[in-house]
Amino acid sequence: xxxxxxxxxxxxxxxxxxxxxxxxxxxxxxxxxxxxxxxxxxxxxxxxxxxxxxxxxxxxxxxxxxxxxxxxxxxxxxxxxxxxxxxxxxxxxxxxxxxxxxxxxxxxxxxxxxxxxxxxxxxxxxxxxxxxxxxxxxxxxxxxxxxxxxxxxxxxxxxxxxxxxxxxxxxxxxxxxxxxxxxxxxxxxxxxxxxxxxxxxxxxxxxxxxxxxxxxxxxxxxxxxxxxxxxxxxxxxxxxxxxxxxxxxxxxxxxxxxxxxxxxxxxxxxxxxxxxxxxxxxxxxxxxxxxxxxxxxxxxxxxxxxxxxxxxxxxxxxxxxxxxxxxxxxxxxxxxxxxxxxxxxxxxxxxxxxxxxxxxxxxxxxxxxxxxxxxxxxxx
Ligand SMILES: Cc1ncc(COP(=O)(O)O)c(C=O)c1O
Numbered sequence: 001x002x003x004x005x006x007x008x009x010x011x012x013x014x015x016x017x018x019x020x021x022x023x024x025x026x027x028x029x030x031x032x033x034x035x036x037x038x039x040x041x042x043x044x045x046x047x048x049x050x051x052x053x054x055x056x057x058x059x060x061x062x063x064x065x066x067x068x069x070x071x072x073x074x075x076x077x078x079x080x081x082x083x084x085x086x087x088x089x090x091x092x093x094x095x096x097x098x099x100x101x102x103x104x105x106x107x108x109x110x111x112x113x114x115x116x117x118x119x120x121x122x123x124x125x126x127x128x129x130x131x132x133x134x135x136x137x138x139x140x141x142x143x144x145x146x147x148x149x150x151x152x153x154x155x156x157x158x159x160x161x162x163x164x165x166x167x168x169x170x171x172x173x174x175x176x177x178x179x180x181x182x183x184x185x186x187x188x189x190x191x192x193x194x195x196x197x198x199x200x201x202x203x204x205x206x207x208x209x210x211x212x213x214x215x216x217x218x219x220x221x222x223x224x225x226x227x228x229x230x231x232x233x234x235x236x237x238x239x240x241x242x243x244x245x246x247x248x249x250x251x252x253x254x255x256x257x258x259x260x261x262x263x264x265x266x267x268x269x270x271x272x273x274x275x276x277x278x279x280x281x282x283x284x285x286x287x288x289x290x291x292x293x294x295x296x297x298x299x300x301x302x303x304x305x306x307x308x309x310x311x312x313x314x315x316x317x318x319x320x321x322x323x324x325x326x327x328x329x330x331x332x333x334x335x336x337x338x339x340x341x342x343x344x345x346x347x348x349x350x351x352x353x354x355x356x357x358x359x360x361x362x363x364x365x366x367x368x369x370x371x372x373x374x375x376x377x378x379x380x
Contacts (some may be wrong), residue, residue: 010334014288017044020354020361022340030334033365034342038179038211038317041238042281049241049277056273064264071272078279083220083249085233091248092267094212096236097125099246101214102261103232104171106250107204111262113170115148117163117203122151123180124173124208133173154178155190164197169231171204176212176222179352182344183312183319187360191226204231204254210246211317214238215282215355218315225314238355243274287355291315294362298351301366307373318346318351329369329378337368337376 016023020043022032032040040077041047062125063069072092080086091106093099124130128144135151150169152159164172170195178184187195198205204222212222218237219225223233231254236246244265248360250256265271282288295315302311302320310321322329326347333339342350353361 012334019043019045020357028037028338029363030232030338030340031339031364033351033353034228034340035238035352035354036242037237037342038216039214039237039240039242040354041214042241042278042285042287043354043356044242046241046277046281048281049274052277052280053243053270053293056270062265062268062270065262065267069267069269069272071269071276072267073199075272075276075279078276079247080282081248082279083233084224085229085249088249089252091250091261092271093236093246093248094244094265094271095125095246095265096128096208096234097127098207098263099210099234099236099248100124100130100133100173100206101127102139102175103206103208103234103248104133106232106248106254106256106261107171107206109256110204110254111170111202113168113203115150115169117160117169117172118149118151119174119178119186120153121149121178121181121184122173122175122208123178124175125210134293154184154186157190157193160190160194161197164194164201164203167201167203169201169203171206173206173208174196174223175208175210177217177317179211179317180344180348182346182348183317184313184348185222185312186226188226191228195228198231206230206232206234208234210234210236211352215288215291216315216317216352217313220288220293222314222317224300230279239278240271240274241278242250243271245271245275247275282355285356290358291355293378294357294359298358298362298366301362302369305370305373307377314350316351316353316355316357320349320351321347322349322373324373324376324380328380329372330377332372333368337372339368 015023076090124133134149149362207223209221233249312319326349
């Protein structure tokens with residue numbers, strides 16, 4: 001059997017990860033400023049995480065939700081405290097798309113509606129519902145095309161009002177910070193109006209924090225910068241530091257009946273252990289504060305580079321635009337400086353490093369970025 005040839009890939013085989021470093025099959029080390037699409041939150045192979053997972057491997061890897069799992073209660077308790085959503089309920093899934101799919105299903109069960117309002121350029125995942133809320137026709141098959149989703153521009157308050165006041169929408173879904181589309185976010189007035197209108201029209205406000213959550217923005221969730229509380233928050237990526245785990249925080253006011261949501265693998269023992277370990281490490285190492293501090297330091301330094309036209313984002317979720325090709329800068333960083341970064345279409349360099357990088361790594365990155373920019377400029 002062959003592997004389906006469906007991903008565009010760098011011709012590099014990664015075999016090892018330690019902290020912020022990944023190593024390829026020839027022994028070359030790379031500084032990881034991308035965390036495999038923002039998944040690595042506490043660093044590759046963190047010793048506490050490794051110890052917790054190894055211990056749990058020897059105890060119980062999996063049993064289904066047909067039996068009580070104390071680790072889910074421990075996770076809910078810790079997640080409630082660290083996120084501020086301590087009065088809400090946790091439902092666990094396996095990925096970001098599955099979390100969003102369940103969020104909209106929950107909303108629809110609650111208010112009986114079926115249309116969704118989303119933001120232009122959003123990315124919510126690849127399952128039928130999630131991809132319908134992702135307005136990129138290139139990744140939308142005819143299957144699922146009957147799912148009704150309308151899109152409005154970020155911060156278009158008039159459109160938000162016009163749509164929500166019809167009371168036709170089950171949910172309004174918004175990324176805390178848009179990642180795939182190039183690091184954009186709604187302004188505080190927009191978020192506040194969304195909160196107000198969702199309440200008055202009984203539309204559920206879903207904050208997709210799959211990329212921007214779990215400390216990455218310098219607060220536990222990026223929407224918390226706007227002083228609002230969502231009805232449902234979706235999480236994945238950094239939640240498990242590489243172990244596939246996703247989840248939904250569902251407001252305690254929202255009542256779901258037994259059996260409305262479900263999954264075989266979601267919330268099993270090993271997945272909970274990974275998610276608990278990530279929170280424990282974040283607390284022991286004060287990683288949210290570190291993320292905010294190092295993020296601000298990076299923003300300040302990046303802005304000083306002449307060819308940088310804009311830096312967007314918060315904490316360690318940053319997008320950089322240049323007066324030269326961002327894609328070429330990314331290629332120079334990996335080929336010549338052994339630094340892995342990501343990009344968002346069309347030309348935005350995207351940084352999603354582990355949350356425990358220090359000023360030393362930030363300085364090494366800035367130094368390499370300046371050199372890479374100069375090379376690209378000289379060759380263009
Ligand atoms: C904001 C957001 N939502 C949802 C998803 C989908 O997550 P997954 O790939 O785990 O299904 C992603 C993935 O990039 C994302 O960035």
